Amino acid sequence: MSPAGGPGSSRDPRVDAFIGALPGWQQAICREVRDLVHAADPDVSETIKRTTQPYFVLDGNVCALLAARDHVNVFLYDGGIVPDPAGIITAGHGNKTARTVAFREGEAINAPALVEMFRQIIANNSAGGWRKLKQGR
DSSP states (O other): OOOTTOTTOBOOHHHHHHHHTSOHHHHHHHHHHHHHHHHHOTTOEEEEETTTEEEEESSSEEEEEEEOSSOEEEEEOSTTOSOOTTOOOOBOTTOSSOEEEEEOTTOOOOHHHHHHHHHHHHHHHHTTOHHHHHHTO
16 A cells, blocks of 8 residues: 555555546546545545445544446535535535535536545544534534
8 A cells, every 4th residue: 555645644455446446537536535535634544334435534434435327425424513615515414424525527626625624524533523522512
């Protein structure tokens, strides 16, 4: 595994295999999201959960990837508490554990907004996780 995300990060070859099996446009989206989550914190690691789904974790789940026929979903494990000033959340507004940002072929990724959300999720995970933080609200 190459530490392409920096010191402490790990790239899981199973995530490489997941991405490599996708159509080219979905590969591009997944690679960019993968790079952004590692840019948010170099200690993020990768794993596979639910048999085939790539997850990015640091003190808890940060996000997961799911490729659908006409889009790629990025599930943000934030309990709905991370601010979304750029309005990038596309679904799951009422979900108690995760919200979704969906990307379709040809759509640009708002990298600064997504990285900021990743950083906030990671900070929340380090502070005990969104469940604990929600109880204190």
